[in-house]
Amino acid sequence: MSALVAAPVLVPLATVVLTTLASRRPTLQQVVSFVGALIFLACAVALVASAAIDQPARTAFGSWVAPYGIEFHLDRVGAALVLITALMGAVSLLFLASDADAGPRHPLLLPLVHGVLAGVGGAFSTADLFNLYVWFEVMLICALGLFAIGGRLDQLDASFKYLVLNLLGTLLLLIAIGAVYGATGHLNFGALAEAAPALSPGLSTALLTALLLAFLIKAGSFPLYAWLPASYHTLPAPVLALFAGLLTKVGVYAVLRTVGDVFAPAPDVVMEALGWIAAATMLFGVLGAAYHWDMRRILAFHIVSQIGFILLAVALAGEAGNAATLFYTVHHIIVKANLFLIAAMIWRLTGSYDLRRIGGLYRLRPALGLLFLVPALSLVGIPPLSGFWAKLMVLQEALAQGRYAWAALALAVSVLTLYSMVKIWMEAFWKRHPDDRWQPPAATRLAPAWAATLGLAALTLVISLYPQWLLAYAQAAARTLGG
Amino acid sequence: MTAVLAATIFATVTAGVYLAMSRDVFRCVIGLALLGAAANLVLFAAGRLVSPLPAVVPVGEILLTDAANPLPQALVLTAIVIGFALVCYSLVLLLRLMRDARTDDALALRYAEPRPDDPVKPPASAADCDVAWPPEDRA
Amino acid sequence: MRSRVIILEAAAGPLYLLILAASVWVLLRGHNEPGGGFIGGLIAVSASILWAVARGSDAARQRLPLRDPLILGATGVLLAALSGVPALLLGDAYLTHLWATLPLGFTDLKVSTVLLFDLGVYLCVWGALAGYALALLAVDDEAAASGGER
Numbered sequence: 108m109s110a111l112v113a114a115p116v117l118v119p120l121a122t123v124v125l126t127t128l129a130s131r132r133p134t135l136q137q138v139v140s141f142v143g144a145l146i147f148l149a150c151a152v153a154l155v156a157s158a159a160i161d162q163p164a165r166t167a168f169g170s171w172v173a174p175y176g177i178e179f180h181l182d183r184v185g186a187a188l189v190l191i192t193a194l195m196g197a198v199s200l201l202f203l204a205s206d207a208d209a210g211p212r213h214p215l216l217l218p219l220v221h222g223v224l225a226g227v228g229g230a231f232s233t234a235d236l237f238n239l240y241v242w243f244e245v246m247l248i249c250a251l252g253l254f255a256i257g258g259r260l261d262q263l264d265a266s267f268k269y270l271v272l273n274l275l276g277t278l279l280l281l282i283a284i285g286a287v288y289g290a291t292g293h294l295n296f297g298a299l300a301e302a303a304p305a306l307s308p309g310l311s312t313a314l315l316t317a318l319l320l321a322f323l324i325k326a327g328s329f330p331l332y333a334w335l336p337a338s339y340h341t342l343p344a345p346v347l348a349l350f351a352g353l354l355t356k357v358g359v360y361a362v363l364r365t366v367g368d369v370f371a372p373a374p375d376v377v378m379e380a381l382g383w384i385a386a387a388t389m390l391f392g393v394l395g396a397a398y399h400w401d402m403r404r405i406l407a408f409h410i411v412s413q414i415g416f417i418l419l420a421v422a423l424a425g426e427a428g429n430a431a432t433l434f435y436t437v438h439h440i441i442v443k444a445n446l447f448l449i450a451a452m453i454w455r456l457t458g459s460y461d462l463r464r465i466g467g468l469y470r471l472r473p474a475l476g477l478l479f480l481v482p483a484l485s486l487v488g489i490p491p492l493s494g495f496w497a498k499l500m501v502l503q504e505a506l507a508q509g510r511y512a513w514a515a516l517a518l519a520v521s522v523l524t525l526y527s528m529v530k531i532w533m534e535a536f537w538k539r540h541p542d543d544r545w546q547p548p549a550a551t552r553l554a555p556a557w558a559a560t561l562g563l564a565a566l567t568l569v570i571s572l573y574p575q576w577l578l579a580y581a582q583a584a585a586r587t588l589g590g
Numbered sequence: 591m592t593a594v595l596a597a598t599i600f601a602t603v604t605a606g607v608y609l610a611m612s613r614d615v616f617r618c619v620i621g622l623a624l625l626g627a628a629a630n631l632v633l634f635a636a637g638r639l640v641s642p643l644p645a646v647v648p649v650g651e652i653l654l655t656d657a658a659n660p661l662p663q664a665l666v667l668t669a670i671v672i673g674f675a676l677v678c679y680s681l682v683l684l685l686r687l688m689r690d691a692r693t694d695d696a697l698a699l700r701y702a703e704p705r706p707d708d709p710v711k712p713p714a715s716a717a718d719c720d721v722a723w724p725p726e727d728r729a
Numbered sequence: 730m731r732s733r734v735i736i737l738e739a740a741a742g743p744l745y746l747l748i749l750a751a752s753v754w755v756l757l758r759g760h761n762e763p764g765g766g767f768i769g770g771l772i773a774v775s776a777s778i779l780w781a782v783a784r785g786s787d788a789a790r791q792r793l794p795l796r797d798p799l800i801l802g803a804t805g806v807l808l809a810a811l812s813g814v815p816a817l818l819l820g821d822a823y824l825t826h827l828w829a830t831l832p833l834g835f836t837d838l839k840v841s842t843v844l845l846f847d848l849g850v851y852l853c854v855w856g857a858l859a860g861y862a863l864a865l866l867a868v869d870d871e872a873a874a875s876g877g878e879r
Contacts, residue, residue, distance in 0.1 A: 237665055241672070244672045248672075248676065248679065251679055255679075255683060260687075260690050261702040262702075263683060263690060263691075264699045264702045266683055268702070270679075270680055270683065271610075271619075274622050274676060274680075275610070275622065275625075278622070281629040281630075281632070281669055282628075282629045282632045284633070284665075285629070285632040285636040285665075286636065288636045288662070288665075289636035289638075337702060338702060
């Protein structure tokens with residue numbers, strides 16, 4: 108049982124090694140990569156099934172116990188996020204088999220993708236603050252590699268911006284970890300949670316501020332989200348979907364783990380500040396999206412905006428807030444990745460991501476137009492789609508706590524989100540193509556892309572129509588947090 | 591001793607932040623590397639400065655006595671290795687970036703941004719948009 | 730055409746082996762004293778860089794075990810990862826290390842999974858950093874070959 112807890116780290120890492128060893132043989136590499144992703148998925152399913160018992164599963168590498176060794180543990184929150192990570196990995200690899208903006212084949216592409224999965228899986232399953240930093244760095248290095256292997260000038264440029272701001276984030280995290288260790292003498296989450304109440308309020312506020320500053324850079328929240336829309340759109344679509352789904356959510360998870368679990372209950376001033384940061388993130392993200400015409404930039408800004416919603420749920424705290432965080436995160440990862448993948452299919456069919464240069468797709472592919480509406484309207488929060496339930500949970504809790512300003516802002520941002528989604532739909536599908544002589548491409552290999560996007564849309568619909576199982580899971584998960 | 595270490599950290603952070611804010615991308619990376627060194631010193635200081643003895647159990651002994659706290663050393667070692675890898679990556683990235691873009695000015699690196707001559711408002715006529723097929727990724 | 734330095738080329742042959750021997754000594758010494766796979770790997774990388782300076786990056790790459798830094802590094806990680814598996818089979822946590830003594834008649838050979846782990850680290854560091862350094866040196870060679878500044 109305890110061996111399975113290490114699976115989110117070990118399986119992707121083993122796949123990294125094996126795909127690297129197979130880098131001279133593309134077919135073998137792909138097979139190894141798929142098999143690795145499927146084993147990861149199977150392990151994740153088994154983990155979720157086992158985390159349903161209330162005792163979080165734990166293991167410590169090398170049998171070194173808590174104060175000396177590095178523990179991995181999986182409670183319900185971690186297990187659910189690991190499962191969604193594995194799922195996203197499998198979907199992205201499936202989409203890579205299509206010709207919709209899958210990017211050039213580099214021998215290191217698949218090892219790096221699995222490296223990102225290992226970093227994300229490790230971050231979700233570790234029970235040690237310093238180890239969390241290590242997994243952030245694993246993600247960062249693999250992400251930078253994925254930027255650079257394309258070799259185009261805009262990718263190198265994006266990579267540099269991504270590098271500078273994220274490196275700053277990890278350095279702040281390192282300093283914050285040093286401060287936490289200096290103040291408490293612990294790095295293990297469990298030990299920290301025991302030591303936290305003894306800290307003076309001022310010291311604990313300072314430590315939390317330092318930690319949150321680092322995590323919020325990673326999450327892409329206001330005011331340090333600039334790296335995200337400046338870099339993401341240069342990636343090939345499947346990698347972009349993977350990043351959009353997972354990487355910022357690791358930052359959010361770290362925030363949740365810090366203020367909602369280890370240091371819970373956090374000082375009020377920290378949560379108040381977090382709430383206003385979340386509100387600003389929502390607003391500025393959606394305003395940035397309203398300006399742009401490149402689908403990928405629009406969607407990248409919407410990542411920022413939605414991160415604001417999730418952080419708002421974190422800031423509302425308590426069982427209801429934490430449950431909303433988990434529900435929203437799961438919903439958002441599926442929907443956001445799907446939107447990027449569908450945008451890549453639109454690119455394949457029309458030849459551009461720029462909404463001013465495309466159009467007329469509804470006549471050509473009505474099914475794609477309908478498929479796009481599922482994640483798009485879910486992102487907005489139209490009932491009965493999954494985003495509606497997620498936003499309902501956040502709004503209910505905000506109103507229950509008397510946070511009317513935050514609730515009103517969330518509603519206004521939803522309207523602006525609707526504007527962006529309608530903009531994409533009208534421009535890409537409904538209006539005529541600006542070039543009368545435009546011909547759709549003759550031969551496309553979109554079957555894997557259809558399978559990936561339809562699968563994600565089906566998952567969204569399942570969560571939409573039967574939200575109670577995810578809701579019950581999220582509430583059970585929230586009960587295990589913070590004590 | 592702690593005061594000296596604190597002053598060292600202060601000086602390193604100051605130099606690092608100053609360089610990291612430079613428009614010269616190379617200085618920027620060197621500044622971040624300096625900040626990384628400062629972060630390592632912070633980690634080291636977090637373990638308290640108690641003893642200069644190495645944290646190695648002497649032959650024939652079982653327990654470590656009077657030695658420095660080994661945990662911050664392990665943390666710093668890990669952080670150094672990771673920081674080293676990132677600096678290696680950044681230097682190669684900069685080499686390629688400066689060779690391809692023919693500039694080291696961060697403000698001139700706008701290759702991932704929307705084109706400044708792009709018509710901002712729709713509708714753009716097709717003639718303005720040089721739609722080519724198969725499309726270049728960067729229109 | 731790169732310029733040749735005859736003395737360096739002649740000296741590189743024995744020095745390469747000497748440095749590798751030193752790196753292996755450091756690797757094995759790391760069991761009970763300062764040293765270990767990481768430091769040993771770094772010393773091995775310096776041997777590769779010496780060879781690259783003397784004979785060129787390609788020659789140094791050919792001289793690496795497995796002839797490919799990437800594969801070498803991945804093999805190292807594989808060895809390190811495998812060193813944790815015996816513990817799993819015995820029901821302990823992953824990477825719980827095991828020690829054993831093999832009697833060889835004239836002496837007892839101590840073997841452990843830690844040694845395998847350290848060897849993995851050694852190969853990984855050698856592969857990764859040699860690959861990095863050789864690629865950087867190759868950039869220099871290309872610049873020299875094209876005759877221009879860049």
